[in-house]
Each structure stands twice: as C-alpha cells, then as structure tokens.
Amino acid sequence: DGVPDCIDACPGFDDTIDCNANGVADGCDILAGTSVDSNQDGIPDECQCIADVNDSGSVDGADLAILLGNWAGSGVGDLDGSGSVDAADLAILLGAWGPCLN
Secondary structure, three states: OOOOOOOOOOOOOOOOOOOOOOOHHHHHHHHHHHOOOOOOOOOOOOOOOOOOOOOOEEEOOOOOHHHHHHHOOOOOOOOOOOOOOOOHHHHHHHHEEEEOOO
C-alpha cells in the first residue's frame, strides 16, 4: 500500500480498504481477529459470500449438495483453502446459511 512496514498499521495489507465500513482497515481486522478470513485471501469473510459456491446469491441446499458431493476431495467446496473439502468447510457453509449480504 506504499506505507513502509515499520510504520504501517497492518504490514502486508492495504490499509486503505475497509469493505465492512467499521472504520478499521480490513487487514487490521484480520490481524486483530475481529474479522475472519477463512480462505486467506486478505478479504474478511463478511465482505464475501464464499460459501455460495454456485453463485446464486444465497447459501442454501444447492451449495450444501455441491460441498457434500465433493467431500474429501479438493476444489469446489474447499472454502477454507485447506486442499480438502471437510468439516471445516461444512462449518463455514452452515455459518453463512441464507442470503448473501454483499
């Protein structure tokens, strides 16, 4: 972000982006643990709808079916980027159940 890390509020992150409009840069939210970044892409989960694997605008039974269909595999449904579709991904999906807010 052009700010030297020695004086940067959130080294390694762009301090100018605040997608959840809480007055704190997204990177600082992630570093402080006030925002979760399950897929480790530098964007807080509340600013994305990563569990909407079929891009329908909501997390629902269709997304659950896709995730379960890929269980123990990799790729679609690996919401946390661990390399495997597993219980952690299921927890993310169930936690995001409902319409996407962004």
